[in-house]
Amino acid sequence: MNSEEADRIKAFYKSWEPTYDRGNPGFLKLLDERDARLKSLLSGLPVALARCRVLDLGCGYGSLLDLFHQQGVPADGLFGIDLLPNRIETARMRYPNFTFKEANAEDIDFPDKWFDIVTVFTVFSSILDRGMAENVARSIVRVLASGGIIVWYDMRYPNPWNRNIRPMTKHRIRELFPSFELQLKSLTLLPPLARHLGHRTDSIYPLLATVPILRSHYLGLLRSTM
Structure with a gap:
């Protein structure tokens, strides 16, 4: 495992808590848009969420797992890991029926072929070291x-x-997951732009978000072709 890179990531996120976003209309709008698209994706899956196990890498405070719970995944099927102990402690307090572990995703301490769904939300963009990124990808697979x-x-x-x-x-994602089909669509108005919409957010955000070049993220599914 790359302890130096893991320590860099921990130090960065320990010092970076974007408190200015919590009440910002544009930021809240992009989260709502993301979650609505995610719910649509989950509703179209050919699996019963009530029988799924879900692992969230970089789970933070557990809110993404709560969304899966609201969509039908039972509490005993929800698992999260994160590098930062304070986030794991908070997640455990907020969602005591979910399972959280402080861990490096290069070495996921769960059995082989155990999870039906693995979520990776803004995880790989935080990993600068190629070797660590490859280790995390192998652990997921x-x-x-x-x-x-x-x-x-x-x-x-x-x-x-x-x-x-x-x-x-998409090129970098394919390098990490060469045996997976990418079903990704661009989403999320550029956050620096979204944050400055203010009271005009509800009317302007949907218009700007129709412009492909202004969408900053990919959201979707990676499916194994093996």
Whole structure:
């Protein structure tokens, strides 16, 4: 495992808590848009969510797993791992019936082929070291059941103001998951733009979000072709 890269990621996210976003209309709008698209994706899956096990890598405070719970995944089928102990502690308090572990995703301590769904939301863009990214990808493939899916959400553009992240283009995703079919669509109005919409958010956000070049992330599914 790459402990140096893991320590860099931990230090960055320990110092980075975007409190200015929590009440920002544009930021809340992009989250609503993302979650609505995710719910639509989940409703179209050929599996019964009530019988699924879900693993969220980089689970933060557990809110994504709660969305899966609301869509029908039982509490005992929801698992999250994160590098930051304070986030795991908070997640456990918020969602005591889910399972959370402080862990490095290079070495996922779960059985082979155990999860029906693995979610990776803004995970790989945070990993600058290629070796670590490849290790995490291999771990995901190992714990993913036959016919399982990866639910992906990550940025496709670089952020010139943040050197701690890198864009996840389709080319880079294919390099990490060569045996998977990418079913991804662009989503999310550029966050710096969305945050400045203010009271005009509800009317302007949908219009700007129709312009492909202004959509900063990919959301969708990775399906194994093996």
